[in-house]
Amino acid sequence: MIKCSAGTAKVLGIKELKTDALPTTAYLMAGERCSNDCSFCPQARSSSARSDLLSRVTWPSYEPETVLAGVARAFQTELLERACFQVVNSSEAMVEMHWFVDQLRVKSAIPVCVSCAVGSLEGVARLLEQGADHVSIALDAGCERIYATHKGGVWEHKITLLSAAAMAFPGKIATHLIVGLGESEAEMLATIQTMLDMGVIVALFAFTPVRGTKLEKSAPPAIGHYRRIQAAAYLMRLGLIRYEVMSFHAGELIDFGIPAEEWYAALAEGEAFRTSGCPGCNRPYYNEKPGGVMYNYPVPLTVKQAEQAMAELGMVEVGQEGD
Amino acid sequence: MENFSGETKQLMHRAWEARCANFPLQIEFDYPKATEVITLTGTTCALDCAHCGGHYLAGMKTVTESNSLAGLVRQRGQAGFTSCLISGGCDRAGKVPFLPQLPLLKRLKQHKRLNFHVGLIEPSEIAKLQDVADVVSFDFVVDDATIQEVYGLGRTGEAYIQTYRALRKSVKVLPHICIGLKGGNLAGERKALEVLQTEGVDGLVFIVFIPTPGTRYADRQPPDLEAVVQLLAEARLLFPAQPIFLGCMRPKGRYRQALDLAAIHCGVNKIVVPTRAAVSLATELGLKIKTGEECCVL
Numbered sequence: 328m329i330k331c332s333a334g335t336a337k338v339l340g341i342k343e344l345k346t347d348a349l350p351t352t353a354y355l356m357a358g359e360r361c362s363n364d365c366s367f368c369p370q371a372r373s374s375s376a377r378s379d380l381l382s383r384v385t386w387p388s389y390e391p392e393t394v395l396a397g398v399a400r401a402f403q404t405e406l407l408e409r410a411c412f413q414v415v416n417s418s419e420a421m422v423e424m425h426w427f428v429d430q431l432r433v434k435s436a437i438p439v440c441v442s443c444a445v446g447s448l449e450g451v452a453r454l455l456e457q458g459a460d461h462v463s464i465a466l467d468a469g470c471e472r473i474y475a476t477h478k479g480g481v482w483e484h485k486i487t488l489l490s491a492a493a494m495a496f497p498g499k500i501a502t503h504l505i506v507g508l509g510e511s512e513a514e515m516l517a518t519i520q521t522m523l524d525m526g527v528i529v530a531l532f533a534f535t536p537v538r539g540t541k542l543e544k545s546a547p548p549a550i551g552h553y554r555r556i557q558a559a560a561y562l563m564r565l566g567l568i569r570y571e572v573m574s575f576h577a578g579e580l581i582d583f584g585i586p587a588e589e590w591y592a593a594l595a596e597g598e599a600f601r602t603s604g605c606p607g608c609n610r611p612y613y614n615e616k617p618g619g620v621m622y623n624y625p626v627p628l629t630v631k632q633a634e635q636a637m638a639e640l641g642m643v644e645v646g647q648e649g650d
Numbered sequence: 651m652e653n654f655s656g657e658t659k660q661l662m663h664r665a666w667e668a669r670c671a672n673f674p675l676q677i678e679f680d681y682p683k684a685t686e687v688i689t690l691t692g693t694t695c696a697l698d699c700a701h702c703g704g705h706y707l708a709g710m711k712t713v714t715e716s717n718s719l720a721g722l723v724r725q726r727g728q729a730g731f732t733s734c735l736i737s738g739g740c741d742r743a744g745k746v747p748f749l750p751q752l753p754l755l756k757r758l759k760q761h762k763r764l765n766f767h768v769g770l771i772e773p774s775e776i777a778k779l780q781d782v783a784d785v786v787s788f789d790f791v792v793d794d795a796t797i798q799e800v801y802g803l804g805r806t807g808e809a810y811i812q813t814y815r816a817l818r819k820s821v822k823v824l825p826h827i828c829i830g831l832k833g834g835n836l837a838g839e840r841k842a843l844e845v846l847q848t849e850g851v852d853g854l855v856f857i858v859f860i861p862t863p864g865t866r867y868a869d870r871q872p873p874d875l876e877a878v879v880q881l882l883a884e885a886r887l888l889f890p891a892q893p894i895f896l897g898c899m900r901p902k903g904r905y906r907q908a909l910d911l912a913a914i915h916c917g918v919n920k921i922v923v924p925t926r927a928a929v930s931l932a933t934e935l936g937l938k939i940k941t942g943e944e945c946c947v948l
Binding site: 549550551572574575576577578579580581582584585586587591640641642643644645 | 901907924926
């Protein structure tokens with residue numbers, strides 16, 4: 328069986344779902360229950376969350392043939408731009424994933440990315456040879472301190488692997504970062520700068536408390552905190568700013584380090600506040616309850632949404648006369 | 651420069667001249683990473699002030715007897731710190747209850763310099779404060795309506811004046827004036843400056859109201875920038891030889907960029923976490939830059 332996100336199942340026409348935003352990437356999951364024990368994850372070893380959850384999204388199971396053929400069809404009809412495998416850390420899941428990727432490769436030319444606990448450069452090479460166009464090595468934590476608390480394991484090893492992989496396979500390595508695990512904006516942005524300097528693609532997520540996980544009672548990040556990281560990461564990606572020119576107070580970003588007109592022009596249309604990561608990835612409602620705070624917008628922002636996001640940034644404007 | 655009126659620009663020019671007449675061409679920029687900010691009450695505060703609502707306590711380290719100095723040093727790791735801002739929520743009377751933590755504070759004092767937020771402290775407590783405080787950062791508010799609206803305290807400006815006077819006899823005190831505290835409107839700021847002229851100051855710290863999400867003033871605007879700049883210039887002229895600092899609490903973004911630039915033209919002596927443009931301006935104006943790593947009053 329293969330798990331696919333509820334939104335993906337809707338796109339494939341195998342599940343009824345009411346939604347105002349469909350995924351443009353097929354999100355597929357291999358395995359169940361991870362050998363890692365990340366405190367935020369429903370798949371963690373000690374999590375008592377429902378086993379069909381990843382983040383707040385449900386992942387119903389289907390026959391692989393149905394799903395993979397559906398993905399191939401949806402790519403042909405341009406409903407999907409990419410397929411993304413999320414793999415829990417277990418040897419069964421890795422075997423399953425390799426088989427799924429092979430099967431999909433036979434059926435379709437759809438770009439494929441794989442997010443898994445690959446431990447070596449050889450592992451990354453194997454996935455790329457198999458036909459993945461991106462491999463994501465999830466850092467998740469915004470800094471070493473948070474990594475030690477919420478993921479365990481050795482931060483330095485992950486960084487070294489990311490660096491080596493990005494050097495060996497330029498443009499093909501991505502990472503995931505979860506905002507709101509207790510890191511400061513300065514810590515998160517320093518890490519993002521390091522990733523961008525290595526040539527690693529950065530996908531930002533907002534911490535989402537899930538019942539049954541260790542962090543079920545923790546709050547998601549304040550929207551201002553998230554928006555500032557999104558905005559700064561976007562400006563860094565465009566090469567308009569670097570970590571070194573930004574100013575922080577008590578860990579909070581207070582100045583981008585370039586004239587306000589410049590960053591305002593780059594941010595005003597709202598592109599910075601959309602889902603980030605591999606091309607074609609939009610992950611609708613992965614961190615968001617429909618109708619709730621929109622951390623990552625899955626589609627281009629309306630003028631009103633963009634204005635709201637700019638206000639949420641908390642980078643205060645100079646009032647007009649007569650205000 | 652912003653589109654300030656000719657009058658404001660003239661005022662700023664006079665302020666700049668006053669600064670140059672009384673101080674060397676030097677400005678200090680502080681990046682207070684060597685000052686650990688501590689709350690003695692965790693995230694608890696008996697008041698629910700309109701501008702804070704307890705929000706700023708969440709960003710501080712909680713230190714109590716059971717979570718001691720050793721714990722703090724452990725948390726802080728190798729980075730080290732040389733001083734602490736001792737803060738916390740207030741009790742119903744509007745003071746930070748530091749007395750129950752006195753033994754801890756005495757131990758801290760042996761190793762670190764301490765800056766205190768005390769609020770409307772009792773005279774009997776001031777004697778004890780003397781032993782542990784290097785300096786007190788005292789929010790100085792004299793407008794009764796502001797005190798009522800923001801803090802919901804049944805106290806008057808006179809209580810703030812009396813407390814300031816009493817504190818000043820025992821310990822170094824730097825009054826803090828939050829410009830636009832009354833929901834972004836200027837209310838008693840000028841009167842506060844007048845009173846301080848009579849009372850005397852060792853220096854002045856200006857901070858600027860920040861509309862903070864989740865507080866009663868979340869939807870307000872920061873005070874009109876030109877009005878803030880005028881006040882800074884007037885303060886420079888009223889206190890030509892006393893150090894004037896632009897403190898850490900002020901809005902982010904474009905507002906902060908514009909404020910920092912104008913504050914330099916108004917002749918402030920210190921800016922905490924300046925924007926990058928302000929650092930460039932200081933250099934252009936020929937100001938020698940000194941940098942600090944602690945709270946601006948330390």
